[in-house]
Amino acid sequence: MKKYDFMHLCEHPVLWQTDMCVSVGVFDGLHVGHLKILNRNIELAREHGWQTMAITFNKNPKMFMKSQTAHSRLTSDVQFEEILAKLGIDHLVVIDFSAEFSKLTAKEFLAFVCSFCQVKAMVVGEDFRCGAPVSSAGPVQLQEYLSRLAPCAIVDVPPFVRTAGGAIASSTLVRQKLLEGALEEVQSMLGRPYALDLVAYPSKFSEDGLLYRTASFMQLLPMAGLYEATMLLSDGQRWKVLALFEESSLLIKAEQGMWDTTSVRAKCLSIAKRSVL
DSSP: OEEEEHHHHHHSOTTTTSEEEEEEOOOTTOOHHHHHHHHHHHHHHHHHTOEEEEEEESSOHHHHTTSSOOOOBSSOHHHHHHHHHHHTOOEEEEEOOOTTGGGOOHHHHHHHHHHHSEEEEEEOOTTOOBSOGGGOBOHHHHHHHHHHHSTTOEEEOOOOOBOTTSOBOOHHHHHHHHHTTOHHHHHHHHTSOEEEEOTTSOOEEOSSSEEEEGGGOOBOOOOSEEEEEEEEETTSOEEEEEEEEOSSEEEEEESSSOOOTTTOOEEEEEEEEEOOO
């Protein structure tokens, strides 16, 4: 997967002759609803011999414009890009969102997209909106604009994905369940265990295990408590561990023994469920 800055790609449209299936979104947490959109993108592209593109933002636009409460992230940049690459996305385009960018109309935004690739299809969610609020476009208006900017391009809108209880899978619901400690429900909505990227954070070994300061984490942490988890190490080993989340610390202890702490580092902690111990 190749990664581009949105405005740089507009100025240097190296993909302008490439037939593309495009999806646009914040993709906050990459839950099952997002995965349905991206998998449909990939399916369409493979059927027609196109390439795939995901356009996203380096900052959540609603949080940046303060129309939504700011929250900690659900994935790190590394996790986000790894998931997209494994899905089969060919091109990731990142918008450096700003107050100036927020003033673009839907038509202006789509004109930029159509200037740097040959848009053959756009796959977006039912709640998709683009452009400044006073002139934003949803899926219906998107098809109208594309009919002029990219004749014959289609818009595909997969339906919302719902939980077993009938709720729409959303980043907000993922956060709610995470803060309730309901990790099995979180896993169901993500399609994978919730995982903390540990690479960037300092830690120290104590008699009890591997210790982190919770204040250093950029990702949202679950409700305080003891959880069953799996630790992925830098050499590929996986260890069953217990993770104790407290107000100011995270303590990780292997269920049996301990890995060689002098030669390998902790990479990722996948949290399964609350422990009954």
